[in-house]
Amino acid sequence: METEKDLSILKKIAQEEEISLALLRERIKKGTVVIPLNKKRKINRPCAIGEGLRVKVNVNLGSSWGYSRVDIELKKLEISIKYGADTVMDLSIGRNLEKVRKTILDNSPIPVGTVPIYEAAVEAMIKKGDITYMTPQSIINIIEKQAKEGVDFFTIHCGLNKKTLETFLKQKRILDIVSRGGAILLNWMSSTKKENPLYEYFDEIIEIAKDYGIVLSLGDSLRPGSILDATDRAQIDELIILGELTQKAREKGVQVIIEGPGHVSLDQIEANIIAEKKLCHGAPFYVLGPLVTDIALGYDHIAGAIGAAYAAYCGADFLCYVTPSEHLSLPTVEDVKEGLIAFKIAAHAGDLARGNKKxxxxxxxxxxxxxxxxxxxxxxxxxxxxxxxxxxxxxxxxxxxxxxxxxxxxxxxxxxxxxxxx
Amino acid sequence: METEKDLSILKKIAQEEEISLALLRERIKKGTVVIPLNKKRKINRPCAIGEGLRVKVNVNLGSSWGYSRVDIELKKLEISIKYGADTVMDLSIGRNLEKVRKTILDNSPIPVGTVPIYEAAVEAMIKKGDITYMTPQSIINIIEKQAKEGVDFFTIHCGLNKKTLETFLKQKRILDIVSRGGAILLNWMSSTKKENPLYEYFDEIIEIAKDYGIVLSLGDSLRPGSILDATDRAQIDELIILGELTQKAREKGVQVIIEGPGHVSLDQIEANIIAEKKLCHGAPFYVLGPLVTDIALGYDHIAGAIGAAYAAYCGADFLCYVTPSEHLSLPTVEDVKEGLIAFKIAAHAGDLARGNKKxxxxxxxxxxxxxxxxxxxxxxxxxxxxxxxxxxxxxxxxxxxxxxxxxxxxxxxxxxxxxxxx
Structure with a gap:
């Protein structure tokens, strides 16, 4: 049911995007457009992502184990806002990740996303010394806790299940799994011999997302980490599962976007976009780069901007930035700026190619x-x-x-x- | 006639490119591959440009009026060599351009290109206070002088003639002419009411190129300087003339490449490549970027790398780099490095997408x-x-x-x- 708050946001977005309110509503209903905004949050710069809209850019922030300074992450948020990020994700995986997240949520005028499995892993690591001590219940609890805190969108790595794991194992990749969430879950699955809880208990996650109006960003645990692994059976098999889960979530009125690669050479980018749009029923596509080569160490923001611009032209809706420090270290504030501007250029190049009048x-x-x-x-x-x-x-x-x-x-x-x- | 020196270069290139000597020779004969190398020069790193070969990257060096330090230009050359430039062009247009060129020629292990009309303009400016005092003979003399000095390839702005000028004037562009050579010639043509000497005396230029084994890079005076001017009648009309002149040069055994835009949004890049290959009989395409947006001031190397990578994937053979200082100032040594690496990434992304095994x-x-x-x-x-x-x-x-x-x-x-x- 549309509240008054919803209506004012829809109007604001329709005006900014220069489309009619009716068309915006229709696309949200179809699921080709989403608005990541927790019912509990009020922010100044909400945005919509998807069909026919301006291409959006996400900035990843967050601490890592041993590199956890809240003040630096806050500076990264500030510079992201200054240079026009549309959303931020707090990917903290350090001991103080809760504090970082709350600071980001308190200070961000734009939608905030997280990857709850990280907190579940960190919690298990702190309490019991190993991530395999996570339980389905501890994971669900954390998802619910973060929902209550006001997170606007969650990455849920629900596409790695027993079936896609088998496809992956038969594939014999060069670089196996590079998704951090995917690696955590693989670890857990291989240690417990159980099904991925994010897949098995997806219905419960849907319920939480529905209660808080959270967008589920279905993560790609099996995204290629090397040009040589791109568009392989493992990647596409996972996309099929994500398509099934998209339908499931939509039936319950939960908004979904799909996460995409990764490392893909230019000749395969269009095929990746078409496959996602077909297999996942037009759900907005959220690509990480993609990097068009593996060898651009120190300049991955450029390799990523090349892939992102072309992906946007081909129909990707949402670009996750990459910084010059990708594959090398946690980005500095300056790296965040460099990465963001490269991706703002890519998104704008996509907008021009898609005929965006503004x-x-x-x-x-x-x-x-x-x-x-x-x-x-x-x-x-x-x-x-x-x-x-x-x-x-x-x-x-x-x-x-x-x-x-x-x-x-x-x-x-x-x-x-x-x-x-x- | 193939000399022994020619043969050893062909063998070296065929080996590096992993193609047969026969195929390389066949493509050179067809004109789809060129080797820019003045008969008078011996260099350690010659290269071939064109069909089925690794995508090459050119670095522009050179002083401008009031900013003419030979030592800095030499440093730019050194950093270009260090980071893998395939060719350099000395675009000096300062008072000391002759000295810069000789220094570059003496020190460059890779092919060197120039734009002789710049020296003709500077000479007229120094001697008579205005570029319109250039004469057809003074231009031809300078071309011959530079040929003798050993320049490997010349940009010749021969596509702006009375016919294409008329098309251009009717077009009413946003940003008119942004090519420096084009602007110089427009000035001269509008002041003298005469035909462009580079078009009118193209046969004489062909003779010089033939004598020294120089590659003619047919310049695009009418390349778009704004996304809004891309792929317009003026640009395509000039390309038609360049196609005619390509045929003329080839008939005399002179190698030709075609210069391309400029500023082009992603949706028009493929069409630009196809048009060039068709209209100019498969001549190697040498693109300046293209920049996929006009608004990336300070980051034009990224906007350019996006366009260049996609252009290379679509079939462009030779990428002219763009630095972060494009549209703002003469690049520093550091800017040259930034621009070159961005374009090395673009070329490599193109190579991957084209299936280059190395x-x-x-x-x-x-x-x-x-x-x-x-x-x-x-x-x-x-x-x-x-x-x-x-x-x-x-x-x-x-x-x-x-x-x-x-x-x-x-x-x-x-x-x-x-x-x-x-």
Missing amino acids: AYLKDKKISLARKYRAWEKQFEISFDPEKAKFYHRRTGLKDVCSMCSKFCSIKMVDKCLNFLLK | AYLKDKKISLARKYRAWEKQFEISFDPEKAKFYHRRTGLKDVCSMCSKFCSIKMVDKCLNFLLK
């Missing part, structure tokens, strides 16, 4: 500002005005720039066109 | 190194080992990394797979 207008405005050498206006429209200004100002020129200086093509052309067109 | 092997090797957490091996394969090492080492961990630390998915999975597969 995106198009930005490019028109900056092109005109460039024509008239209105530098301040250009900086204002760009993703990082300070950097742009610094680069231009460092040479002291005002009207033109030091690339061409006296031979500025725009200025030369301006002069003779005035003459030619007179 | 590229594939690199990703396989780094994936295996990642699996076994062989960090040094990973750094070695990556584009910038120092940066990768710095990012990993900054947290002091050795076996894993601080992203997941205790919860390293690869390590967790390794452990249970050993158990599961036993």
Whole structure:
């Protein structure tokens, strides 16, 4: 049932996205658009994700075991907001993850996602020294606790089950499983010989999500971690399960998005998007990159932005950023900024290619500002005005720039066109 | 006629590219592959560009008016070599451009390209105070002089003629002409009311190129400088002229490549590649980016890498890099490095998507190194080992990394797979 709060959010989003309220409602009903927003939360910048909307960008924050400073994670949140993140995920897996999450929730004006299995694993590790001491009940309890705290969307690694595990084992991959949630569950499953609780008790998770209006982001434990493993039987078999669970969740009125790879070369990205849209009934696709090569260490934000832009053009709806420190270390605040801006560019490139009018207008405005050498206006429209200004100002020129200086093509052309067109 | 020097270069290239000598020769004969190498030059790292070969990356160097330090340009050359540029172009347009060019030619182990019209413009500016004092003869003289000096490939802006100028004027673009060579020629044409000398005297240029074995890179004066101008009548009309001139040059045994945009949104890149290949008879396509948005000021290397990777996948053969300082200032040495690495990633992503076996092997090797957490091996394969090492080492961990630390998915999975597969 639509509350008054719901209506005001829908109106705000419809206006921002320049679509009608009726169309937005229709797509939400179909499940091709979702709004990640816990019923208990009030935030200033909610967003909708999916069909026909602006492509959204998520920033991953969070501490890890041994690297747990709340103040730094808060700074990462602040810089994410400043540079236009649409959502953040707190992926903390350090001892103080509860404190980090609460701080993020208290301070974030945008939707916040988490991966509850991390807290279950950390809890088992702290209390009993090993993650395999998690129980289905302890996992469900944590999901419920985080729901109460106001988390807006959960990654649930429900696609790794006995069937897909078998497919995976037969596959003999180069890089096996790189999903942290997937690795935790594989560990638990191989130690307990039991079914993945996130799959087995998916109905209970649906109930919690329904109670709090939480979006379930179905995680891909079997996403490829190497270009050579992309689009293999294991990955697609898991996607089939995620499609089944999408239907199950939707029948109960719970919103679903699907998580995608990972590492995929450019020639396979379109096929990945088409497969997800077909197998998962048009559910919004949330891709991690994808990285178009495995060898871009230190520059994975660029390898990821390439894949993300093309994926967005092909129909991906939601891009999870990657930073320059991917595969190497927990990102610093500066890395978060670098990764986010690379992905804002990718999302915008996707928007342009998909014919988004607002995106198009930005490019028109900056092109005109460039024509008239209105530098301040250009900086204002760009993703990082300070950097742009610094680069231009460092040479002291005002009207033109030091690339061409006296031979500025725009200025030369301006002069003779005035003459030619007179 | 194939000399002994030619044969040894062909053999070296065929081996590096893992294709047969016969196939390489056949493609050179057809014109779908070119080798930019002046008969007077001996270099250690020649390369071939075109059909079925590894995608190549060019770095633009060079001073501008008021920003002319030979030592800095030499440093840019050195860093380009270090990070794997395949060719460099000296785009100097400062007072000392001759000195810069000679220094680059003396020190470059890779092919060097130039844009002779720049020197003609600078000469006219210095001697007579205005670029419109260039004459057809002064331009031809400079082309001949640079050929004698050993330049390996020339950008010749021969596609802007009276016909395409008319098409352009009727088009009413947002950002008119952004090509510096195009702007210089437009200036000259509108002032003298004469035909573009690079078009009118193209036969003479062909003769010079033939004498020295120089590759002609047919420049696109009318390339779009805004997403909104991409793939318009002006751009395509110029491409038609470039196709005609390609045929003309080939008939005289001169090798040709075609320069391409510029600013193009993702949805139009494939069409641009197909059009070039059809209209210009399969001539190698040399794209500048393309930038997939106009608003990425300060991050144009990323907007360019996105377009370049996708263009390479669609069939572009040769990528001209873009640096973070594009549209803002002459790049610093550090900017050159940033731009080059972004484009090396793009080229490699293109290679993977095109099924290049050597590229594939690199990703396989780094994936295996990642699996076994062989960090040094990973750094070695990556584009910038120092940066990768710095990012990993900054947290002091050795076996894993601080992203997941205790919860390293690869390590967790390794452990249970050993158990599961036993």
